Amino acid sequence: MQQATRKSGAHPPAHPGPGNGELVLGRYRPVRRIGSGGMGVVWLAHDEKLDRPVAIKRIAVDDEAVAKRAAREAKAAARLAHPAIVALHETGRDDDAVYLVSELVVGSTLAQLLAEGALSDRDVLEIGAALCDALAHAHGRGVVHRDVKPQNVIVPDTQQNGAGVAKLTDFGIAMLTDEDVLTRTGDIVGTLAYMAPEQAEGREVTAQADVYALGLVIYEALSGTNPVRGRTPAATARRVGERLPKLERLRRDLPRELCAAIDRAVDPDPRARGKVTALRTVLRSHGKVVDDEPGTVDGGTLETVTRVTRLAARRMPTRGPHPHDPSTWEPTARHAEADADAQRHAWRHSSPSVRAAAAVGAGALTTAALAGLGPEPPLTAPAGAIMAAVTVAALPRLGSLALPLALAAWLVVAPEGGTGLALLVLAAGLPTALALWRERPAWWSAPALAPLLGLLALATAWPAIAGQARRVTHRLILGALGCWWLLLAQALTGRTLLVGPVPGVDDPARWTGSAQGAAGQVIAPLITSGALGIALVWGLAAAVLPCVVRGRAAAVDLLMGGAWAAGLAAGTQGVASALRWPDGPPQVHGVVAPAILAGVIAVAARASRGVA
Numbered sequence: 001m002q003q004a005t006r007k008s009g010a011h012p013p014a015h016p017g018p019g020n021g022e023l024v025l026g027r028y029r030p031v032r033r034i035g036s037g038g039m040g041v042v043w044l045a046h047d048e049k050l051d052r053p054v055a056i057k058r059i060a061v062d063d064e065a066v067a068k069r070a071a072r073e074a075k076a077a078a079r080l081a082h083p084a085i086v087a088l089h090e091t092g093r094d095d096d097a098v099y100l101v102s103e104l105v106v107g108s109t110l111a112q113l114l115a116e117g118a119l120s121d122r123d124v125l126e127i128g129a130a131l132c133d134a135l136a137h138a139h140g141r142g143v144v145h146r147d148v149k150p151q152n153v154i155v156p157d158t159q160q161n162g163a164g165v166a167k168l169t170d171f172g173i174a175m176l177t178d179e180d181v182l183t184r185t186g187d188i189v190g191t192l193a194y195m196a197p198e199q200a201e202g203r204e205v206t207a208q209a210d211v212y213a214l215g216l217v218i219y220e221a222l223s224g225t226n227p228v229r230g231r232t233p234a235a236t237a238r239r240v241g242e243r244l245p246k247l248e249r250l251r252r253d254l255p256r257e258l259c260a261a262i263d264r265a266v267d268p269d270p271r272a273r274g275k276v277t278a279l280r281t282v283l284r285s286h287g288k289v290v291d292d293e294p295g296t297v298d299g300g301t302l303e304t305v306t307r308v309t310r311l312a313a314r315r316m317p318t319r320g321p322h323p324h325d326p327s328t329w330e331p332t333a334r335h336a337e338a339d340a341d342a343q344r345h346a347w348r349h350s351s352p353s354v355r356a357a358a359a360v361g362a363g364a365l366t367t368a369a370l371a372g373l374g375p376e377p378p379l380t381a382p383a384g385a386i387m388a389a390v391t392v393a394a395l396p397r398l399g400s401l402a403l404p405l406a407l408a409a410w411l412v413v414a415p416e417g418g419t420g421l422a423l424l425v426l427a428a429g430l431p432t433a434l435a436l437w438r439e440r441p442a443w444w445s446a447p448a449l450a451p452l453l454g455l456l457a458l459a460t461a462w463p464a465i466a467g468q469a470r471r472v473t474h475r476l477i478l479g480a481l482g483c484w485w486l487l488l489a490q491a492l493t494g495r496t497l498l499v500g501p502v503p504g505v506d507d508p509a510r511w512t513g514s515a516q517g518a519a520g521q522v523i524a525p526l527i528t529s530g531a532l533g534i535a536l537v538w539g540l541a542a543a544v545l546p547c548v549v550r551g552r553a554a555a556v557d558l559l560m561g562g563a564w565a566a567g568l569a570a571g572t573q574g575v576a577s578a579l580r581w582p583d584g585p586p587q588v589h590g591v592v593a594p595a596i597l598a599g600v601i602a603v604a605a606r607a608s609r610g611v612a
Contacts, residue, residue: 023048024099025092028056040070040097044104047089054089057100061093069173070098076171077102079141084134086154086169105167107157111150114221121254121290124221125283127155127166131214132280134168139207139276144175146205148213149194150220175205193229197241197268208270211279215265218283222262223250241268252438253471258286291471293546354440355393361445362403363389368448369407373421374512375414396441397433404429418513420522424492427523428485435481439474450482451489453594454497459486460572460594463538464601467545479542483535484526491522499576499586502529530579534588537571551606558603565599 023029028045031053035042040059047054059070077088077100090101110127113119119127131153138145145152145168152170173190190199196212199205220226227244230236244266248259261282267273363385370377370384377384392399407429408422432444450462466478483498490497491505504525511517526532541564548564549557569591576588 024056024058025090025101028054028099028101030056040100045101047101053104055102055104057102059098059100060096061098070100073171073173074098074100076138076143079143080138080171082134082137084130084167085137086167102169105154105156105169107154109151110153110155110166110217110221113155114150118294119221120292120294121222122287122292123165123294124218125258125287125290127153128214128218128221129280129283129287130166131168131217132276132283134166135207135210135214135276136280138168139210143171144205144207145171145210145213146173146175146199147190147194148210148217149191150217153217192233192236192240193226195240196270198270200237200240206270207276208273211265211273211276212267212270214276215262215273215279219244219247219262219266222254223247243268253291253473255286255289258282258290293470293472294551354442355396357442358396358400358440358444359389359393361442361448362392362400365445365448366403366407369425373407373411373417373425375411375417378410378414392441397437400441400444401430401433404433419515420512420518421492423515423518424488424522428488431484432481435477436474439469439471443469443474443478446478447481447485450486451497454486454489454589455495457590458594458597459498459589460568460591461597461601462486463541463568464545464598464605466538466542467602468605469542472543475545476539476543478539480532480535480539483532483538487526487531487535488522491526496589498589499531499534499579500589502526502531502586503581503583504529529581530575533575533578534572537568537575541568541571545602546606549602549606554607557606561599561603564602565595568598569595 024045027049028047031044031046033041034044034055040057043056043058045054045056046052059073061070074088074091077086078091081087086105087103088100089103092099092101108118131148135145135148147170148168152168154167154169155165156167192200194213194216196205196209199209216226216228228236228239228242230239244263246259247262248254248256251259261274261279264272264274265279366388367381367385370379370381379387388399388403392403404425408425411417411422411425412419428447432447436443446465449465450459453459453461462482463479466482467475469475469478486498487502490500491502492508494508502525504521506517506521511521545564548560550560551557572595573588573591577585579585
């Protein structure tokens with residue numbers, strides 16, 4: 001592994017060679033030990049001849065087999081010259097060790113970046129495409145890596161001289177297809193959790209084994225979990241060769257074609273995987289449409305989905321010569337039941353923090369509705385809040401969808417209620433639940449913050465909050481929904497929370513008891529007046545926020561956050577000024593100060609997640 005780590009803790013010399021400060025191969029002066037990988041120890045060194053830093057991998061040659069492996073790694077690396085592969089400068093040997101001198105790549109491994117949540121879906125696809133290029137280059141020169149895994153991928157801190165976004169390293173167990181392999185039939189080399197089934201079984205290994213390993217690396221980066229890795233080596237060994245859960249089942253927000261390509265790459269049958277160039281084409285074609293917001297994907301549900309999928313796979317008939325070929329499967333009721341069970345498990349096993357946040361939001365909304373909508377509630381506000389919170393915690397999505405329906409039903413049957421109020425509750429709650437069905441349920445109650453901000457004359461700060469959602473479509477929807485909720489609350493309370501008064505919106509006393517009145521005197525005027533143009537501005541502002549405030553540098557974030565806030569204020573005021581209402585263009589209730597607050601929220605939220 002040719003990587004310079006950021007922590008340079010002292011390491012005692014492990015061998016009499018590099019650790020004693022003497023020149024290696026007559027020109028490289030070791031500086032410090034920076035890591036280990038494969039069969040050797042890696043040192044940071046200085047090339048005295050060309051005055052440049054290099055990485056030296058020292059491989060002790062205690063026996064002839066190790067010496068042959070070291071020579072094989074050098075031979076494999078020497079064949080390759082690609083921006084996405086760590087370059088080998090020189091190789092040499094003395095009585096004690098073989099030395100591989102490579103370029104020094106300052107950066108982090110893909111494993112480290114995934115653990116830190118520093119990569120977005122777009123970053124993952126860019127790295128995956130670069131690795132496809134690297135493997136295509138290696139396979140074209142007769143080299144099969146056989147150990148592709150996140151620990152063997154280095155992402156440079158800076159891309160210099162066309163170095164690319166990632167570099168593949170550690171060809172210690174690479175196979176040269178035009179030479180005899182070093183391992184006997186039945187021997188297994190590699191990392192079990194990323195090993196193709198044929199490689200794990202000791203069968204013939206081809207370039208398709210690298211396709212499987214790379215597909216599994218990308219699958220893990222997008223889903224948050226390696227479905228092959230078990231809690232023990234024995235558990236991992238049992239999973240090797242089993243069909244993995246469909247990626248689309250775990251990440252329904254990703255394009256289907258992308259998920260299908262990755263699923264093909266991790267097919268147990270090497271003949272079904274396709275070529276690495278085909279995978280690269282799909283990754284590049286979808287690189288601009290996936291989310292660009294860094295973060296950690298919650299892979300907590302994958303264990304259960306894997307278990308259900310594994311059970312279904314064992315039940316599948318194995319008639320014919322290719323048991324892993326989907327065309328030989330017979331669709332039975334058991335298969336459909338297993339697939340349905342897997343989908344149910346995927347949303348039932350949400351993380352506790354997600355459930356807790358959703359429950360708190362549902363409880364707060366229920367309290368506000370029971371206490372503020374007017375009719376005598378069938379139970380006290382605290383009791384209703386607890387009931388709603390427990391329901392949403394147990395069934396986050398169904399509970400959140402049922403909440404507006406239950407409140408609307410109460411308003412219809414209550415003596416002092418009314419179908420007009422019920423229609424307003426449904427107009428706010430149902431679009432939110434349906435549009436955000438695939439987003440974390442905690443966001444379903446979030447649009448209620450927009451009216452609260454409006455009461456404080458800070459409504460324009462809402463897009464900064466909506467801009468923290470994970471997916472661009474959900475940020476767009478949340479930004480617009482906050483404005484919609486605010487306008488509905490404004491009609492209900494008779495107070496100006498954003499713009500107003502909106503022409504055609506009547507006194508609440510005249511429509512709360514009638515659904516027809518609410519539709520004609522609230523919902524229709526809000527739509528036809530043009531006030532929802534502000535909702536579009538807020539939605540677009542929330543959608544682009546992570547692309548503007550990226551967390552690369554504090555000074556840049558402050559500058560871009562200020563520009564984004566200014567654009568938000570100008571857009572909001574511009575739409576209001578363009579409205580042709582009978583009494584003239586309306587005034588927006590608070591623009592500059594809320595926009596400044598929005599910029600502060602945007603920069604602070606990005607900073608709290610660390611440097612991207």
